[in-house]
Amino acid sequence: MPKMKTSKTTAKRFKKTGSGKLRRQQAMRQHLFEKKPSTRTRRLAADADVHPGDEKRIKRLLAER
Numbered sequence: 001m002p003k004m005k006t007s008k009t010t011a012k013r014f015k016k017t018g019s020g021k022l023r024r025q026q027a028m029r030q031h032l033f034e035k036k037p038s039t040r041t042r043r044l045a046a047d048a049d050v051h052p053g054d055e056k057r058i059k060r061l062l063a064e065r
Contacts, residue, residue, distance in 0.1 A: 007061040014050065014058055022050035022058055 015023050028036075029044040050058060 004060075004063045006063045010058060010061040014062065015047075016062070022055055023047040024050050 013024060017023060024047065026044045026046070026048050029041060033041060
């Protein structure tokens with residue numbers, strides 16, 4: 001059976017921490033900043049943890065077994 005390839009789109013969107021958790025960027029921070037409060041844009045700038053229910057699927061796409 002051939003080796004499983006890494007999904008490059010997934011690799012660009014998710015980062016693995018030192019402890020093995022997965023982090024992602026938050027949505028709604030690409031454009032249309034005029035109508036969003038600066039407090040909201042600062043809050044959205046921080047990375048978020050991936051939901052535990054999605055971790056298994058994302059790790060498989062990253063080819064980490």
